[in-house]
Amino acid sequence: MKQNGTALNTTDNNLSLTELEDLLGEQHIGTSYDTPLRADAFELGDQDKIKIIARHFKEIMETLGLDLTDDSLSGTPGRVAKMFVKEVFSGLNPANKPQITLFDNKYQYNQMLVEKNITLYSNCEHHFVPIIGKAHIAYISSGKVIGLSKLNRIVQYYAQRPQVQERLTIQIANELKTILETDDVAVVIDAVHLCVSSRGIKDINSSTVTAEYSGAFLEKATKDEFLQYLR
Numbered sequence: 001m002k003q004n005g006t007a008l009n010t011t012d013n014n015l016s017l018t019e020l021e022d023l024l025g026e027q028h029i030g031t032s033y034d035t036p037l038r039a040d041a042f043e044l045g046d047q048d049k050i051k052i053i054a055r056h057f058k059e060i061m062e063t064l065g066l067d068l069t070d071d072s073l074s075g076t077p078g079r080v081a082k083m084f085v086k087e088v089f090s091g092l093n094p095a096n097k098p099q100i101t102l103f104d105n106k107y108q109y110n111q112m113l114v115e116k117n118i119t120l121y122s123n124c125e126h127h128f129v130p131i132i133g134k135a136h137i138a139y140i141s142s143g144k145v146i147g148l149s150k151l152n153r154i155v156q157y158y159a160q161r162p163q164v165q166e167r168l169t170i171q172i173a174n175e176l177k178t179i180l181e182t183d184d185v186a187v188v189i190d191a192v193h194l195c196v197s198s199r200g201i202k203d204i205n206s207s208t209v210t211a212e213y214s215g216a217f218l219e220k221a222t223k224d225e226f227l228q229y230l231r
């Protein structure tokens with residue numbers, strides 16, 4: 001199960017508890033940048049989770065006064081539960097971690113590579129409403145090159161959890177550092193939080209920018225070059 005910088009097949013949902021725990025060990029569960037998970041987080045399979053969430057969501061809807069015998073509402077609890085487990089919070093399950101393709105840097109490309117404007121959909125862990133934005137990633141190869149789409153997939157995997165933007169930014173950066181075996185990594189996220197724009201203060205103009213720089217990106221010239229590409 002040792003990953004050596006790569007990860008599991010996204011379609012592999014049948015890991016044993018021990019295998020999941022192995023993976024979590026690699027994700028440094030318990031440190032501040034990790035998603036707080038219960039010790040029994042992986043004891044239930046997806047189908048059981050969907051059943052339980054649907055039951056509870058039905059109760060929420062009924063408590064709100066909705067008539068679940070209505071044909072437009074009756075399928076909603078199951079629909080929401082499936083969406084939570086299989087889509088918007090699927091990044092809580094390490095079995096869904098994207099499989100990463102690495103190549104040797106045979107062509108000796110030694111400048112930074114920037115993948116910018118990566119579409120980001122996440123959900124705020126305080127209100128469970130969407131966070132919508134862009135992620136920008138850069139790294140300098142230490143010998144390995146990553147398949148471009150895998151950068152987008154890593155963003156998506158960590159975004160598909162209940163999140164705060166600060167932690168999401170750090171989780172993406174840490175994953176890249178591990179996979180690419182380098183500290184020369186930068187991640188910037190610019191996102192709108194619907195908990196700020198659609199409710200509460202209802203500010204539709206503000207957005208939140210977070211950044212994580214390490215290695216060479218702590219140096220002004222390298223950071224400035226990266227930021228220049230984002231303009």
Ligand SMILES: Nc1nc2c(ncn2[C@@H]2O[C@H](COP(=O)(O)OP(=O)(O)OP(=O)(O)O)[C@@H](O)[C@H]2O)c(=O)[nH]1
Binds near residue numbers: 125126164165200
């Ligand atoms: N730091 C940080 N805060 C966030 C993020 N997403 C949402 N929040 C904030 O989390 C806070 C939760 O604060 P509370 O005062 O408990 O929640 P609330 O009463 O709904 O607050 P209001 O949104 O001001 O109405 C709010 O200020 C949100 O704007 C995030 O990614 N990072």
Ligand SMILES: [Zn+2]
Binds near residue numbers: 124128129193195196
């Ligand atoms: Zn929120």
